[in-house]
Amino acid sequence: MIMDYFLAIISIVISGILTNNVVLNQSIGMCPFLGVSKKTQSAIGMGLAVTFVITVASCVCWIIYTFILDPLSIGYLSTVAFILVIASLVQLLDIALKKMSPTLYSSLGVYLALITTNCAVLGTANSVISQGLDFFQTLITGLAIGIGFTVALILMAGIREKQELYDVPKPFRGFPIALVTAGIMAMAFYGFSGLSFT
Amino acid sequence: MNKEEFKKTALGGLINNPVFVLVLGMCPTIAKSDNIINALSLGLCTAFVLIFSNVIISLLRKAIPDKVHLPAYIVIIASLVTLVQMFVSSFLPDLNDSIGAFISLITVNCIILGRAEAFAGKNKVLPSLIDGVSMGLGFIAAITLLGAVRQLLTIIFGSGFFDKTMGGFIVLGLVMAVFNAIFASVKEKQRKKTVLIEREVA
Numbered sequence: 001m002i003m004d005y006f007l008a009i010i011s012i013v014i015s016g017i018l019t020n021n022v023v024l025n026q027s028i029g030m031c032p033f034l035g036v037s038k039k040t041q042s043a044i045g046m047g048l049a050v051t052f053v054i055t056v057a058s059c060v061c062w063i064i065y066t067f068i069l070d071p072l073s074i075g076y077l078s079t080v081a082f083i084l085v086i087a088s089l090v091q092l093l094d095i096a097l098k099k100m101s102p103t104l105y106s107s108l109g110v111y112l113a114l115i116t117t118n119c120a121v122l123g124t125a126n127s128v129i130s131q132g133l134d135f136f137q138t139l140i141t142g143l144a145i146g147i148g149f150t151v152a153l154i155l156m157a158g159i160r161e162k163q164e165l166y167d168v169p170k171p172f173r174g175f176p177i178a179l180v181t182a183g184i185m186a187m188a189f190y191g192f193s194g195l196s197f198t
Numbered sequence: 199m200n201k202e203e204f205k206k207t208a209l210g211g212l213i214n215n216p217v218f219v220l221v222l223g224m225c226p227t228i229a230k231s232d233n234i235i236n237a238l239s240l241g242l243c244t245a246f247v248l249i250f251s252n253v254i255i256s257l258l259r260k261a262i263p264d265k266v267h268l269p270a271y272i273v274i275i276a277s278l279v280t281l282v283q284m285f286v287s288s289f290l291p292d293l294n295d296s297i298g299a300f301i302s303l304i305t306v307n308c309i310i311l312g313r314a315e316a317f318a319g320k321n322k323v324l325p326s327l328i329d330g331v332s333m334g335l336g337f338i339a340a341i342t343l344l345g346a347v348r349q350l351l352t353i354i355f356g357s358g359f360f361d362k363t364m365g366g367f368i369v370l371g372l373v374m375a376v377f378n379a380i381f382a383s384v385k386e387k388q389r390k391k392t393v394l395i396e397r398e399v400a
Contacts, residue, residue, distance in 0.1 A: 179371030186364035
């Protein structure tokens with residue numbers, strides 16, 4: 001019984017980071033993935049910020065859904081409730097980062113506020129609820145998806161830093177070459193889908 | 199609203215195409231353009247929310263205090279999305295199975311909040327409605343085009359690549375590059391024309 005639970009946790013971690021990578025396999029959370037992946041340093045900062053928001057937001061959303069929305073059978077309000085939770089969390093993070101790390105704050109720029117509209121956050125909260133996970137599994141799912149997002153973002157930033165040096169054909173400059181790169185990375189990540197722990 | 203402004207707003211969806219030029223709302227564009235039906239239906243749902251959120255926000259633009267305008271916009275958008283979700287899950291259960299998860303994610307589609315922030319919060323109702331319709335049509339056109347290309351490629355090369363996420367990335371990148379090339383050549387032509395006219399005047 002405990003073994004089964006342990007295996008379920010491991011499969012959540014593996015699927016969140018590799019086999020079901022939120023950016024490269026589900027194409028959720030594209031805005032920061034394309035927008036903040038020009039420098040490795042800000043990619044790391046963004047990845048950590050998003051990981052924090054995803055983890056805390058999915059836990060808070062789980063609590064709100066299980067103890068308020070579900071008992072009152074107003075589950076249909078979940079989208080509104082979740083987005084409010086996420087928006088206030090991002091606001092908190094904004095205030096905290098401004099005080100604690102002004103350099104990171106200025107390098108993230110407008111994308112910090114845009115974590116609110118990062119599909120990965122709302123998407124994770126929704127999928128956790130629809131899969132009917134318990135609290136600990138929710139916590140692990142949030143962390144794993146956040147780490148998967150960070151890994152994809154840092155890899156992409158590394159590639160794009162190198163790409164600056166090459167002579168890309170004119171129509172491909174900017175987003176198109178980034179998308180094609182992401183497609184090739186997604187192919188590599190698709191190879192992980194053979195991994196299975198169940 | 200004069201003719202010039204009307205033209206500018208109505209062509210916004212083409213000139214400032216949300217997908218190909220502004221590069222907003224990428225997640226649903228890549229994830230659900232795997233075939234033309236999914237693409238078109240998600241495009242329609244998004245356009246519906248976009249048009250109504252633009253209208254409602256521009257109606258309420260004087261009532262919403264500036265400090266809390268973003269949360270207010272998000273709540274308006276989320277309520278509209280909930281409406282669409284309820285409609286689709288009760289009347290179109292098949293569609294709900296295929297694009298259901300992405301309907302709730304319309305809430306966080308940057309196009310909608312972007313238009314609310316950039317246009318509807320500052321303009322009257324009629325221009326906002328036109329802007330919503332134009333941008334909505336621009337999004338539908340873009341996602342349906344991608345869906346059509348990917349479905350065609352899937353039919354030619356078989357399933358397993360172009361109907362997966364990786365195919366979505368690559369096809370969107372290529373289509374975007376084609377658009378960039380077309381835009382660049384149009385601009386070049388216009389530049390040459392103005393140079394010729396200037397010479398004639400001189």
